[in-house]
Amino acid sequence: MDANLIDARVEEILSTHGKGANKLVPILLAAQDAFGYLPGNVIQHVGEFLAISLGQIYSVASFYKRFQLTPVGKRRVTVCRGTACHIRGAPQIVNEIEQTIGIKEGETSADLEYTLETVACIGCCALAPCLKVNEAVHGAMTPRKAGVLFTDVSGNKNA
């Protein structure tokens, strides 16, 4: 996204939310959704708007897991490591995906195609083990199904 577009989008987010300390988290969430991470110049912009120091914004941005300070992949793969998923084989699912897409948990692929992360619980425990690709939930996973899922996805990418 070019700098002017980013500025315009930030202005839009700021004017929708308005001022006040309690707007910081909602604004950062909106920026995270819009850009996929929180670029430094966006954080600066937010700080000036809310009159909050950069230190305070970074303290908040680094505390909550939703916020990323570096770019994430187009496909954000989130494997649930909730209790039900754990005992039904989530660790094997993570292994399988790591092998299929070639990055480790917490990493983003060099081509910015994938980010692989785990999350405490998606709340779909009755469908354990489950994972999300961006916002779409996939339940009742097996290592085989997970492998196929990502082979398919990269297949589509190549098509």
Place this chain on the structure above:
Amino acid sequence: MPEKKCTILVCQGTGCISGGAEQILNSLETELVRQNLSGAMQIKHAGCHGFCQRGPLVVIEPEGIFYTKVTPNDIPDIVHSLQPDTVPVERLLYYDTTINRPIKSFRDIPFYYKQQRLVLRNCGVINPENIDDALAAGGYQALRKALAMKPTEIIEEIKKSGLRGLGGAGFPTGRKWEAAFQAPGKDKYIICNGDEGDPGAFQDRSVLEGDPHSVLEGMIIAGFAIGARHGYAYVRNEYPFAVHRLGIAIKQARKRGFLGKNILGSKFSFDVEIFQGAGAFVCGESTALVLSIEGKRGMPRPLPRPRTTEVGLWDKPTLLNNVKTYANIPLIINHGSQWFASRGSEKSKGTAIFSLTGKVVNSGLIEVTMGTRLREIIYDIGGGIPDGRAFKAVQTGGPSGGCLPPELLNMPVDFDSLTAAGSMMGSGGMVVMDQDTCMVDIARYFLDFTQRESCGQCIPCRIGTKQMFDILDNITQGRGKPEDIDTLLELGNSIKDASLCALGQSAPNPVLSTIRYFRDEYEAHIYEGHCPAGVCHGCL
């Protein structure tokens, strides 16, 4: 035979949507037109019906015909079965393996008829995106009734009902309301805690997705009772769909005069806004949650800290309750405290909701009367352990709770029995484990979670849980030492005593309870280098 008139409920909870429930809805609309039935049939988007494992679910009312694992390819057959002189589509019905036959209506399936669905009464039944549906089911009647009462009368009713909160201690809700009412000051706040951070629990999500108006109604009544004009519904970041549904409900409630200025023509004004969490387990703790709304790091306030009812959001008196607690309020106001208190056990009234998951045949969201025995929940409702495996343990209360052994299957489940057994009600997660689950691995799993999620503010939690995790990791890798069990007990008890907040204080529970009930598994790992469940790769 006259044309049947039916309502077709298509579950639109997160679980069923992940299985393709949105496509089912579309196919259904097309197919009804194609088969000339669109006039007689009403399609309804419903919230979570609870039996997520068998989803996507389609229910045909009034008969309650219950179709499981439905795909768009099944829709022509389902619609055909709505024609006169036809029978239900047998292959999609729930098949009960204990009696070896399919069951037609969900009302006859043990998973449902053994439950007591009070808080979940509207989930899966009404269209959560249509306030008229909620109103037809009795929504906002309790609000009308409450606005004609004095605040003290409402609080008295809640006190007499015996309703208890879902924090670790099961604090009486009525006493919390009274404290918030008595706290001096004009500006007060209502907060709904929907930061369901415990892995293995999803009832807040299901209630917010399936019946948001009941939660709102409870919050509005609470606002009227304690004298607050503003409320926040704090919803976890991982639940975008719950945020969406609640947002629709708030807009509709404003339009109908249930929220906003002079509610229902009274002098009482109250509004609710949604605050979406950004992903931090510790924000389920009330003082941390409040700071997170204020735009700060969500870390529990240091001790000695005043109660949130006195010094809460923006340092004002704040009443914070869980989603389910608010959803109970309309029931109590409508039916009276005696009605509510007549249900449940001596000191735990009403119902308990559990996310029944793990190694169990029927997995989903269930609601039972307080005091129901574990065995009834796991075997009658849950259908027991799949594949003829043996039951080993059930974990309740998430990372703050503990693992209960087979000897406790006859235990009545309520706040106090769970606490006495070393676990807790808390979030209502109930994860069933069989012989293939290693209890040391489970303890390691929970400590991995808590040490990642520790906010880092106090040393016992930040360093203690990491130490416990390292020891557990060594044991599961086959590097356990004879003194490890004693060290874990000592560390665990110190962390319990010395941590700053309830999350730290309860973090050792998964370890302490597994040592208490499954010490032999620890010993097998340490002394024999053997994992009895065959899970730990370092000990096979």
